[in-house]
Amino acid sequence: xxxxxxxxxxxxxxxxxxxxxxxxxxxxxxIADHVVPTGREEVWRFTPLKRLRGxxxxxxxxxxxxxxxxxxxxxxxxxxxxxxHESRGTSGIVPPDRVSARAWAAADSVFLVDVPKEHVxxxxxxxxxxxxxxxxxxxxxxxxxxxxFAKATVVIRFQGTATLAENVEIVVGDGAELxxxxxQDWDDDAVHHSTQHAxxxxxxxxxxxxxxxxxxxxxxxxxxxxxxxxxxxxMLGMYFADEGQHIEHRLFVDHNQPHTRSxxxxxxxxQGQGAHAVWIGNVLIRKEAEGIETYEENRNLVLTDGxxxxxxxxxxxxxxxxxxxxxxxxxxxxxxxxxxxxxxxxIEESEARRLVVHGFFNDLIRKIGVPELExxxxxxVEAELEKNVHRITGATAPVEVP
Numbered sequence: 592x593x594x595x596x597x598x599x600x601x602x603x604x605x606x607x608x609x610x611x612x613x614x615x616x617x618x619x620x621x622i623a624d625h626v627v628p629t630g631r632e633e634v635w636r637f638t639p640l641k642r643l644r645g646x647x648x649x650x651x652x653x654x655x656x657x658x659x660x661x662x663x664x665x666x667x668x669x670x671x672x673x674x675x676h677e678s679r680g681t682s683g684i685v686p687p688d689r690v691s692a693r694a695w696a697a698a699d700s701v702f703l704v705d706v707p708k709e710h711v712x713x714x715x716x717x718x719x720x721x722x723x724x725x726x727x728x729x730x731x732x733x734x735x736x737x738x739x740f741a742k743a744t745v746v747i748r749f750q751g752t753a754t755l756a757e758n759v760e761i762v763v764g765d766g767a768e769l770x771x772x773x774x775q776d777w778d779d780d781a782v783h784h785s786t787q788h789a790x791x792x793x794x795x796x797x798x799x800x801x802x803x804x805x806x807x808x809x810x811x812x813x814x815x816x817x818x819x820x821x822x823x824x825x826m827l828g829m830y831f832a833d834e835g836q837h838i839e840h841r842l843f844v845d846h847n848q849p850h851t852r853s854x855x856x857x858x859x860x861x862q863g864q865g866a867h868a869v870w871i872g873n874v875l876i877r878k879e880a881e882g883i884e885t886y887e888e889n890r891n892l893v894l895t896d897g898x899x900x901x902x903x904x905x906x907x908x909x910x911x912x913x914x915x916x917x918x919x920x921x922x923x924x925x926x927x928x929x930x931x932x933x934x935x936x937x938i939e940e941s942e943a944r945r946l947v948v949h950g951f952f953n954d955l956i957r958k959i960g961v962p963e964l965e966x967x968x969x970x971x972v973e974a975e976l977e978k979n980v981h982r983i984t985g986a987t988a989p990v991e992v993p
Contacts, residue, residue, distance in 0.1 A: 614873035614907050615814070615843045618685030622696060625689035634688065637869040637901055639837050642808045644782055646728050646756045647690050652697035654727030657720050657753050659702065664714040667743065668705045678703050678734045682760035683816060684788035691786040691812075694756040697730035704745055708738030708764065715744040715772075715961055722753025722781060731757035735771055739764035739792070744961060745771050750805075752778040761789035763797050765819065770798040770960055776971075777805035779836070786812045791851075793819025800959050801857075803830040803838045804971055812841045817848035826855045828870075829955055829968070831975045832898070834863025841871040842887075846880040855887035858955050860948060862978070864897035872904040872918065881912040891922040892951050894944075945976050 616634055619625065627648050628635040640647060663669040672678070679701050686692035704716060718733070735745050741764065749755075763769045775783060783806055791797050803809050815824045824844065832838045844853045859868045872887040891900040904918035938946070952972055956965050 614875055614905050615845075616687050618687045620686060620692060620695060622689065622692045625686070625692050627689065634841075638810055638839060639808060642782065642837070643784070644725070644728060644754050646693070646754065646782070646784060650728050652693055652728050652730040652756055654729040654754070656724040656727055656729055657722045657751070657755070660719045660721070662717045663704075664712045664716045664743065666707065666710050666712060667716045668703070669716060669718065670703060671700045672703050674698060674701055674732070676701055676703065678705070678736055679732070680760070681734070681736070682762050682788045682790045684758060684760050684786075686758070687786065687812065687814070690756050690784045691758055694730040694732070694758050694786070698732040698758070701732045701734055704733070704735045706737040706741045706743040706769070708741060710738065710741045710743060712743050715746050717746045717748065719748040719750065722749070722751035722755065722777070725752045725754045725780060725782065728754040728756065731755060733757065734760045734762070735769070736762045737764055737767045737769040740766040742768045743770070745769070746774065746961065746964065747772065748774045748776060749783060750776050750778075752781045754782045756784045757786070759785060759787040761787065761797065761799070763789065763791045763795040765792035766794050767792065768796045770800070772800040772802065772959065772961060772964060773811070774964070775801075775803040775806060775809050775811070777809070779805065779807060781806040782808045784810045787814070789813070789815045789824065790818050791815060791822035791824055794821035796822070797824045798960065799824065799826045801826075801828040801840060802968065803840070804975065806836065806838070808837045810839045810841070814843045814845065815853065816845040817851045820848045820850045822848065823852040824854075826853070826857075827955060827958055828857035829952055830857075830859040830868060831972065832859065832861045832866040832868040833975060833978060835865045837867045837869075839869035841873075843873045843875070844885065844887075846874065846876045846883045846885060849880055850882040851880065852883065853885045856955060857889045858892075858952060859890075859900065860892045860894055860951070860975070861898035861900055862894035862975070866898040868899075869901045870903070874906050874916070874918075876906070876908045876910060876913060876916060878909040881910055882914060883916075884914040885916050886918065888919045890951075892948065893922065893924050894948070945973075948972065948976060
């Protein structure tokens, strides 16, 4: 039996009234409350369950096949603490699926990144998890906590190979400004299931960035809720699904407080046989959430035949007293007009396609706000495009990174 800590119980007691919603399953800490998914369930119908190596069933999560390296900015503490630490559960997280509940029960420590009250820093704190093997599955638990009126950036980087199920909690204190970047840069044989839950305080701001390039199967579930009015969340994401990869992002924004804001903008590209990208964007506007404003958008660019992109935006609105709510979704190939314009000016087709893809991602990359990471992502996009050149021509050629 899985027992929630006192801090979790206190957080749940402060949570708003539960509502029945088709957008997001009701969570539970009890593993038995989550049936083993079959793929017929709405929340699992896109996920290739057979490639999860049993973490959605009963495969042990007792591995430690990873190392953690930390570069903490001045004034920020980053350390491993016990699972009974008071920080665990303060985001209000309740595992929404079986993998998350199993990871909660199996984690034997919590890694805490703590930004003190009123701390202001320009340097990013970086936590790098390097997987060292995928034969045995591992469980992880990370808490990122920013005190009231603090301003900070935290980058979580995943690399190497692993079979990892984890929960990430993000707590943004009143008036704080926090940027959290989750970079999935795995080797091609990694499996990663991440459940990330954020609680945004009164008049606080969270910028949450999810970037997924590597891995065999990556399923990234991010939820945001508000602890007071005036909170704002911007959720940005980019992904590049290559041959045989499954990359899935699921988002849920719970507008449970009045005068809150949310903006979601995800972009992805796909290339190669069997590349599959999934984006599910869910927004719930509760009856008490008057005066809110929300918008979500997902764009997918298909570069070759044999790819599949599923994009499902949803809105559930329980009050008409709002400033605005909308969503947009599009999946398509290259814009023929753009290609014609570039080729008519003497640019080779391959270079024209490269310029179009960079233009597709560029505005989103520049919003991340971490210059060194922005440069890296431009280079990563270029490397992914070079894979396609090699696939078509059977040879590689030197490429200049813009």
